[in-house]
Structures are given as C-alpha cells and as structure tokens.
Amino acid sequence: MNIEQARFNMIEQQIRTWDVLDQSVLSLLAVVKREDFVPAAHRGMAFMDMMIPLKDNGSQGRTMLEPKLEARLLQELAVGKHEKVLEIGAGSGYMAALLAHKAQRVLSLEIDPELARTAADNLKRAAVMNAEVRHADGSKGALAEGPFDVILASGSVASVPQQLLDQLKVGGRLAAVVGHDPIMRAVVVTRIDQNAFRTVEVFDTLAPRLLGFGEPPKFSF
Template structure:
C-alpha cells in the first residue's frame, strides 16, 4: 500500500466532503501519522472510512472513530494554542495527538488499562509532549486541573453527564456524539454562564459507546 497516497485519498475523498475545510486541520491530518496509532493487526484499515478496532477481537467500544468524524469534531472545537483540553476515551492516542497540536495542553482519560498504556506509548513515540494519558473512568472523574477550555468525548454517550459539563469554563466548548442507535448526533455544547449551556447539533452519525456512558436507567412501575 502506498501510505502517502492512502492518506491523501482519506483527506480528499472522506474528510473534505464532510465540510472539513479548515486549512490548519487538513494540514495536521497530513502531518500526524494515523497509521502509527493503529494496532499492527488492523494497520491496513488506518485510512478506511470506518471505525478501527483497538483490541484483538474488536471489543465493543474500543475503537477509533471514523477519520471524517475525528476531523470534523476537531474543526468544530476551534481550539486555540492557549487552551487546555480534556479528552474522554484516549483509545490509541491519535485524537489526543491532534488535539495537542492545536492546544496548549491535553489530559486524556482512558478507562481500559491496556489502551491507556498503548495511547501513552504512541504519544511518546510520536514526540507529543503536551498530552498526558491517565487511566480513569471519564464518566465519574473530576480533575483538579479543571475547568477546561474544551472537552471532547472520543466516542458516543447516551447523554452528556453533569460531571463533564461542570468541568467546562464559561465560554468553553464540549464536543460529543449523543443518543442511541440508529440515530445519534454530534453536538457542541457551549457554557454560556454559571448554570447556562447552549447546544448546537452539527451532524448525524453513529459511534461506538464509550465505556461508562451507558443508557440512563429507566424505572418502571
């Protein structure tokens, strides 16, 4: 496989048509080597328009988002170099690497120990020094470093928990894919005041559920 041709095709045929037109995002996708963040067993899928499993057997919820979804979420967050970012679901570390190139600092939480180790090692090998991976349940963990300028959930959630919204600065943005199959929506939630939030739906998609972000319990009588 011609790696550079496959990368070019991914950007031109998958990502641009999804309204990802920010030159800084497109150039970043050319620089950060996605294939280096994909497990060897699935490397042939590095540039394919689908979620890539991160563990043998393709464990549910343990996968990289589609390239076009990653790119669109990165663009919509519109990060600045001075900003501090929290990622939920480090996975392979690829999204953390993209975020780190756009922001000042990234803290990425990963609930699965093996993936937390993989992500940290991938970031180290890629020379990304301003992103830190911690093994933790992002649905429950509130970090002392907060509040954050931006939060990204790298997978779907049934609903955005208050524990994440509380970690946003006023003016901060949260990007997440919310809902249940077969219909989920990527949203940007902006904290507009101490107890005020504005939600904008940006596109429809479906993504694997992040561990710990299952459906809310429904009581029946």
C-alpha cells in the same frame, strides 16, 4: 501500498467531502501519522472510512473512530493554542495527538488500562510532549485538573453528564456524540455563564458507547 497517496485520498475523498474545510485541520491530518496509532494487525485499514478495532475485535467501544468523524469533531471544537483540553476515551492516542498540536495541553482519560498504556506509548513515539494519558474513569472528568477550555468525548454517550459540563470554563466547549443507535447526533455544548449552557446539534452520525457511561434506567410500571 503507497502510504502518502492513501493519506492524500483519505483527506480529499473522505474528509474534505464531509464538510471539513478548515485548512489547519486538513494540514494537521497530513502531519500526524494515523498509521502509527493503528494496531499492527490492522495497519492496512488506517486510511479507510471505517472504525478500527483496538482490542477484543472492538468490543465495548474499543475502536478508533472513522477519520472523517475525528476530523469533523476537531473542526467543530476550534481549539486554540492557549487552551487546555480534556479528552474522554484515549483509545490509541491518535485524537489526543491531533488535539495536542492545536492546544496548550491535553489530558486524555482512558478507562481500559491496556489501552491507556498503548496510547501513552504511541504519543511518546510520536514525540507529542504536551498530552498526558491517564488511566481513569472519564465519566467523572478530572475535577482537580479543571476547569477546561475544551472537553471531547471520543465516543458516544446517552446524555452528557452534568458533572462534565460543570468542568467547562465559561466560554468553553464540549463535543460528544449523543443518543442511541440508530439515531445519534454530534453536539457542541458551550458554557455561556456559570449557570447556562447552549447546545447545538451539528450533524448526524453513529459512534460506539464509551466505557463507563451507563445507560439511563428505563421507566417501568
């Protein structure tokens, strides 16, 4: 396989056609080597338009999201070089690497200890120095490290916990995929002031549920 041709095809045929037109994002995807963050057994799938299993055949949401979804979320957040980012769900560390190239600092929380170690090792090998992976339950955020300019949930949630929204700075943005299969939407929530938030639905998609984010109790008589 010609890796550079496959990378080019991924960017031009999958990502650009999914309304990712920010040249800084497209250029970054050519620089950060996605294949280096994919498990060896699935490296041939690195540039395919599909989720990639990271552990246990991808059970319980242990997957890499599709390249186009990663890129679109990155574009929607419009991270600046002065900003501090919290990622929920490190996975393989790839999204943290993308964020780190745009941000001042990235803290990525991963509830699965094995994936947390893998993500940290992948970032170290890629010489990403301003991203830290921490084994922790991301549903609670990182209160002691906040507030954050940007929070990204790299997976889906039934609803965005208020505990995470409260860790945004005023003017800060949170992106997540919200809802239940088969209807989910990527949303961006912006903190307007200390007590107000604005939510914008940006596109329809599907993503596996993040570990640690339980389903709300169902009503029963």
